[in-house]
Amino acid sequence: MQEFFDYYNKEVVPVVLQQRSRLDRDLEEKDKALLAQYHTQAQQLRDHYKEQNKEALKGGTFNAAKPTYIHELMKINCPADSLAKKYAPVIQLRLHEMDSQRAIWERDIQAIKLKIEAHASSLGSTYQPSLMALMCTSDPATFILLPAPIK
Numbered sequence: 001m002q003e004f005f006d007y008y009n010k011e012v013v014p015v016v017l018q019q020r021s022r023l024d025r026d027l028e029e030k031d032k033a034l035l036a037q038y039h040t041q042a043q044q045l046r047d048h049y050k051e052q053n054k055e056a057l058k059g060g061t062f063n064a065a066k067p068t069y070i071h072e073l074m075k076i077n078c079p080a081d082s083l084a085k086k087y088a089p090v091i092q093l094r095l096h097e098m099d100s101q102r103a104i105w106e107r108d109i110q111a112i113k114l115k116i117e118a119h120a121s122s123l124g125s126t127y128q129p130s131l132m133a134l135m136c137t138s139d140p141a142t143f144i145l146l147p148a149p150i151k
Contacts, residue, residue, distance in 0.1 A: 004112050012105055016136055019094040020146045026090045031083055038145060041076045077145055084140040091140040102137045109134070 024032065049072075084091060136142045 001116060004109065004116065007108060007112060011108070012134065012137070015098060015101055016143075016146065019098060020143065023087070023090060023094050023144070026087065031086070034083070035080075035144070038076055038080060042073060045072055045076065077141070080141050080145050084144045087144065088140060091143055095138060095140065095143060098137050102134060105134055105137070 027035070136146055
């Protein structure tokens, strides 16, 4: 798995954040503020669930009936769809600029996935990386929610 994370952080993240930074120049200030608010809420949610999971694992009180992190995060992120629609032409341009690179990333991640899958099956494990990691390179709502790099 480490190979996947290393590849993703070295090859994908810098390109995606560069494109996201270029998008930031086209956003209105009020929309930048709204996105900053989403990022703050999402970080608070991550911190809450991280702490909650630590406590649950310590005490053995994990409760599957509680709302999951993903469902709560989706509630925060849903309003981003309207921003993604508002900035659709600019976002599509930024995403299109990554098309050739995305094909390379998909091929490389698939190769890493096959290598991990072979190793995992020899250990009796089924956990492996997913091409969903590249969603930020094709989905406008996911792309606009990426935090702009700190300047």
